[in-house]
Amino acid sequence: MDWASKYRPKHVKELVGNSTALRQMVDWGQTWTRESRPLILYGKPGTGKTSSVYALAADLNWEIIELNASDQRTRDIILRIAGTSSQTGSLSGAGRKVILLDEADNLHGTADRGGARAILEVIRTARQPVILVANDLYQISVEIRSRCDPVQFRALPARSIIPRLRFICSSEHLSCNDAALETIAVAAEGDMRAAITMLQAAAIGRQALVEADLSSSKKDRRSTVFDLVAAIFGKTGGEDLMKISYEVDETPDTLAQWIEANIGQIGEGNRVSRAYQYLARSDEYIGLTYRHQYYTLWRYATLLMVLGVSEAAGGSGIHTRIKAPERWKKMGSYRKQKAIRTGMLDKVSSGLHMSQHSLRDRYLPTVSALADRDPAEFAREFSLDADELNLLIHDKTRSAKVVKTLYDEEKRLEKERETAERAERRKSAATRKGTERTHDTAPAQERGENQGGGQEQADTRPDVEVKDRRSQKTLFDGF
Template sequence: MDWAEKYRPRHLREMIGNREALRQMSDWAARWTTDSPPLILYGKPGIGKTSSAWALANDMNWEVVELNASDQRTKAVIERVAGGSASTGSLTGALRKLVILDEADNIQGTADRGGARAIVDVIRQARQPLILIANDLYGVDSAIRNLCTKVQFKALPAKSLVPRLKEICTLEERTCSIQAINDIAEQAGGDVRSAVTMLYASAIGKDTVGEDDVSISAKDSRASIFDLVAATLGYRQVPSLLDMSMSVDETPDTILQWLEGNLGVSPDRKKTAKAYAALSRADIYLGYTFRNQYYTLWRYATSVMLFGVHDVMKGRPSGYAKIMPPSRWRQMSGAKKQKNLRERLLTDLGTSMHMSSSSVRSLYFCPVSLLARESPEKFARKYSLDPESLDILINDPVTAKSIVKSIEDERKQIEKELKKRQKEEETKAKKARASKKEKKPEAQEAASIESLTAGDRAEPVKEVETKDPAEKDKKSSQSTLFSF
């Protein structure tokens, strides 16, 4: 059995590091009510986000329902699985069900159409605890992110991993040198899962693990695009930019867009112009690559963009660099979001008006917009519109947001009153049952007393003379004149 799974923490007290995050999770679970917002755990892979969620469920005696990146994240699937689990109770006797939605920052593409909106609906209607897990907090849709309490998990220092690795070696009865354990902890880069996996790979078929064994099974470390951009712009010193680019899971054309999007942070315009010239030359190679399908040119494009930009930008002091995704992506994402909102609104209107969305767009969208501006609250209630959809109709984001908020507050108030009324009815029913139980013995006692009193008043019953059966048998067996 893989050691990473075998020694996965079962309780929060067994987790390594991130004590503040674990405390937040524990407090949230202890005080959880149906009005509590869900948690979103974010941080780099392998630092214990999913394990801590399972450990929390185990500590609280909660059943777990998990969706991960391998699931088809369509709207229907999320509403059926996560939505049903979040609004219904458990059949196994557990007090509650914890719904874990892993890789919440991976809800995108055609397989996940409507997924983000479905999660928003699940969050608003959930009656069970809900935890979302993401590697990149800002990869999560903002509508989801704003409804959650954010809990950050940080990479663990190497010295925090060493005791855990020593403990595993002791439990597995393996002898590991101190240098080997330190090397594994350093190479893991704060990733607990990778550290345990590396130790397992090094110890297969061996009773003793030395430094040479670790170097053979060294971690296939992957750098992030943020690390590569920071190193190229001169914020970090690395042995080889090309080696780092090979470990980044991005294509050269994507790397070029990241570099282009972050060159504007340089205050020196001459250097910025030279850097853009290097990117322009690299883009020529990329054009040849895509036109001729000759991907060998990728290496030249990568070399030109990395070394060209780095040669211009080098010499700046190392430190923190605010690396952001290309602004073009954000603009495209906003345009795509608006298009999706518009299409969804047209579909809803077409369904209500019994016509196609294209007919609504070409013939009725303007009249409907005029009607919506006259009575926006009515439209928001009838079609269950969110602020963005209502804004498309009335072209007033402030009014749209306030109207939807008032409707949402009214809905919550009605739910509170219904819950209060339900509790009052349950309390009355309990009191009625208790009162009924108290009255039942009194009624039985009164009935028995009455029966005894009635028995005393009744006339004495005459005794009927009964004959002994033995005497009767004796008499029947007496001799007669005809007996011989």
């Protein structure tokens, strides 16, 4: 068993670091009501986000329903598992059920089609606590973020990681000096899970561990495209630049798009012009590569775009946030619009018992006119959100206002139902108590009546016997 799982904290007090985030989670859990907003835990991997949810659930006696990236997270699956669970109580005797959606920023592709919109639906209708976990907060849609409270988990300092490693060494009867533990903690870069994995890798076949034994356990960290862009516009030497470019897991055409998106940060006109010349020449080699399927030419394309643009930049540095390629933003916007359109067509066509093809090609103008006449009733009937309704009535402000009104009405009705349920429970409890009180007094009355009847019999029986004896005496005397 891997040590990261074996020594996962069981309770909140066992977690390391991020005391502010943990305090916020505990306060949320202890005061949770149906009006409470879901949480989004975000931060780098290995900072304790998922472990904190399990620890909190254990402390509060909550059951956990988890969906993570290893599961298919289509709309139907999320609504069937998380949606149903969020509406019902626990059958295991636990206090509540917490719905945990891990890696919520990693919804993409066919396997997760409609997943983000299903999560939004779960959040809007949940009667149980909901927690989302993500590495990048801004990879989650604005609609979901606006309905949740964010909780940031920061990278753990080495001084917080070392005591945990020392505890694991003691539990595993492994001798390890402080220098070795510090080396592991620093190399982990704030990732507790990576630190524990590195310790376990170094400890294989050993009873004692020193700093020299750690070469095989160092964290495998590859450079990212952000590292490369920062290095190109910084003062990094040519040899180091090429080393970073080889570590980045991107093709030269993708790297060229990232570099182009940030060329504007150079500032000076002549330098910008020279940078574009290098980039254009690099693009020629990329084109030749694809045309002739001769991928050796990628080497020259990379040299030109990395070393050439670096020379043109002259170490000007990055003074603002590194920008993503504009083309990616447009593609992301297109994918979002397509997902909204598909969701709207699916809901409306299912409700009208027709195919999406027929709705889109023949009846969409008619349906749009009906929606525009009474958007509130239409949105309620087909469970449309603001974006989906906007596709039909073409009025973003009106759509948002209508959906917000429906949401507020739904909340009000939910509160009324809860109030009625509480009143019904109190009434039932009072009725049960009254019934129990009646059952308790009835036997006492019966006992009293029986005692009284017995006394009457005891009082009257001697008279009867006396009368009988008298009548018998008189009779015999007469003879």
